[in-house]
């Protein structure tokens with residue numbers, strides 16, 4: 001797979017504030033890359049740098065092998081979709097779609113053709129003569145996507161395109177976007193802070209924090225093998241349970257409990273003893289019949305029960321530690337009861353307490 | 360249906376008057392409120408009324424009677440005289456000359472100053488460059504400097520450029536001094552337009568002028584109207600610059616009005632004076648009464664920051 | 666494909682950082698009139714005037730240094746001292762009365778009165794008129810023989826005297842009546858906007874706490890409107906310093922010197938008296954007074970937060 005976008009040693013600061021620092025990222029042709037991170041971590045900034053809307057402080061950006069670090073946004077061969085749609089209010093939908101092409105002096109017939117094709121793909125043919133003010137949120141975002149589509153470019157940049165929509169519409173459009181990507185097979189860089197969007201859409205996810213990429217990997221890697229404590233904590237809802245203890249001779253010791261890490265895939269074959277943190281996802285804790293087959297079995301005291309329909313979230317005490325357990329929606333548990341639970345060390349994550357990196 | 364009605368109500372309330380609900384009509388407090396408002400309304404309204412009635416009376420009636428009395432015999436002669444025959448110290452061709460001078464000053468000043476200010480505001484909000492904020496800061500401080508401080512240097516500049524005493528020179532002065540408030544107005548307006556719109560246009564390949572003319576201008580009609588209102592009243596009402604930078608032939612209406620009314624020669628014709636005063640006030644008054652809310656918005660915008 | 670036209674430009678696109686100077690060029694060119702106005706007219710003009718206020722310029726500006734001579738002469742001139750005194754009287758009264766009247770009218774209008782729109786229109790229209798027009802209207806109304814005084818006398822009150830424009834100790838108040846008429850509407854408008862911006866729940870809370878209306882205004886509302894008052898103050902203050910047209914139209918500075926103001930002193934020195942140095946020194950003093958008004962405001966307004 002060749003690289004569609006290459007970012008080398010990118011720095012960006014606003015005055016004295018360094019927002020992006022020494023950032024490196026390669027995005028393959030046809031890849032759907034999601035930039036995920038909490039608010040203010042620099043996702044939009046990175047996207048704007050790729051688009052050429054922000055001037056980089058240092059470093060280089062290549063798109064399709066061309067150095068575009070100092071090129072105008074319109075010369076980079078990108079299309080961009082914004083959170084607030086950013087449709088030109090005084091132009092019709094058709095005007096919005098064709099504005100960029102007119103600026104590039106594309107012949108009229110070609111404009112007609114491309115607008116018609118984009119409208120067909122996005123099913124907005126009936127809206128072409130309306131002004132954006134007369135469209136619903138979902139329709140507006142479709143037009144915004146169409147504006148990128150007509151440019152016939154290989155790279156699409158999305159900055160939280162769905163976050164202004166209501167929950168149901170968001171799911172619908174998400175599915176459509178995935179379909180669109182399958183159909184067009186172009187490179188997409190997609191900013192979001194919605195984990196579900198990230199997991200469902202991405203070929204790879206880049207989790208960002210403070211202007212740095214904490215982990216770059218497939219959704220499966222990000223979820224199952226978070227590279228550090230931050231990623232582990234950030235991904236998953238409800239978030240991972242963490243217990244602080246010590247790694248001693250291949251077992252994790254916390255208070256008077258001992259968890260032999262049999263089956264755990266250590267990053268380094270001989271991991272020395274050290275203070276460590278174990279992370280266990282609430283949904284990886286088993287209960288009921290399954291406990292018997294689990295490598296490790298404990299008894300927890302139920303503190304609080306939150307039935308959520310499809311699941312039941314149980315807040316329990318494991319020793320002195322509070323511990324979240326995700327159970328089936330049908331589970332009948334009550335506060336004050338004792339609950340037998342099972343844990344599989346192979347599915348847990350271990351982190352060095354000092355460096356917070358995965359062991 | 361019912362739902363949308365209840366939704367509309369708070370919005371309407373928010374725009375309307377606030378404060379405690381009046382309990383019952385014509386309580387003592389209410390009489391105080393309306394009484395005070397009435398007295399003030401008289402203070403503000405009577406002068407206009409006096410002007411109008413005086414301008415419609417003949418001189419004998421003015422000498423006999425009461426300035427508040429309506430005219431017994433309505434005559435438009437003072438208006439005609441004020442327009443075409445009233446004398447300044449120098450000539451006797453009435454205010455019409457000043458009126459046309461003012462129009463000739465107003466139109467180019469208006470176009471130029473609004474054009475310059477809108478481009479300034481656009482550049483300052485969307486295309487900041489190193490130092491742009493500094494220039495804007497100087498401009499804002501400049502709005503507070505008494506004009507007298509800059510008057511003589513401008514005389515020299517205009518003289519060097521061969522524009523001293525010409526309408527062009529005066530127009531340029533109006534453009535310069537209208538710049539702070541109008542630039543501020545446009546800058547704040549453009550700054551309130553979502554940045555993403557600007558970014559989208561750049562991705563679409565539009566440059567500085569294309570974005571200005573094709574995206575921003577069509578969106579900013581209201582602010583143009585506000586700016587025009589500020590400039591029309593400001594330029595029309597100017598006295599200082601008109602008197603300092605033009606000669607008698609090119610005096611704007613305000614300067615000529617003052618020369619007519621305060622000229623020491625001859626018998627004072629108060630009816631003609633008032634007709635002339637009214638004529639001079641007519642343009643801004645028309646703007647005021649026609650534009651209504653926008654005028655208020657314009658001056659409030661100008662006032663709060665300028 | 667047709668698109669290749671657009672991307673061709675990219676192929677040849679710059680691979681090097683463009684020079685700083687040419688970046689954002691269109692914006693820089695478009696801002697030239699602003700840069701010229703800011704630097705040449707505002708900064709240049711002000712500095713020039715200040716510099717030449719230390720010279721003995723008479724008919725023409727000349728760089729013949731005389732130190733503080735012009736200022737010494739200025740402060741020894743009776744006309745200037747009268748001007749300053751007049752402006753002080755006018756200024757203080759105007760400041761207080763404009764604020765009081767402006768706020769009162771706004772507060773009254775805010776009480777859901779009938780005909781608010783009409784009243785607002787009446788209160789504000791004088792602001793659309795020039796000071797020349799304002800001055801001439803009030804010159805006529807205050808005319809002792811035919812104006813207000815004669816009307817009251819005609820009603821049988823023979824001893825009634827109200828002739829401020831011909832009385833040197835009252836003339837500034839004659840100007841004040843006209844000035845207030847022209848300018849209070851604006852302040853009312855700003856105050857009204859301020860009052861409308863106050864959360865209605867404040868009134869409910871005051872009602873629940875059993876605080877009376879007037880007391881609520883004084884104790885709660887006015888302190889909340891501090892920024893609006895500060896803005897009004899700056900506005901009125903910088904307007905007062907510029908006071909000129911009104912005096913020219915209404916009294917021409919008379920009777921005698923009794924309604925002279927600093928701006929008038931400057932104009933006569935510069936354009937009438939061929940005494941440029943005096944004009945420069947006097948206008949520099951005007952600038953100083955504006956600075957005295959503005960600096961505390963700027964510190965109050967922007968002192969705390971640093972602006973980008």
Ligand SMILES: Nc1ncnc2c1ncn2[C@@H]1O[C@H](COP(=O)(O)OP(=O)(O)OP(=O)(O)O)[C@@H](O)[C@H]1O
Pocket residue numbers: 014017019037038039040041042043044045046193
């Ligand atoms: N023009 C600017 N000047 C100064 N700082 C800025 C500017 N734009 C962004 N920042 C700062 O840069 C950081 C990253 O901003 P960015 O918009 O990239 O965040 P984000 O990850 O997109 O967040 P969100 O999820 O809220 O959109 C933030 O701390 C922000 O305060």
Ligand SMILES: [Mg+2]
Pocket residue numbers: 043044045159
């Ligand atoms: Mg963002």
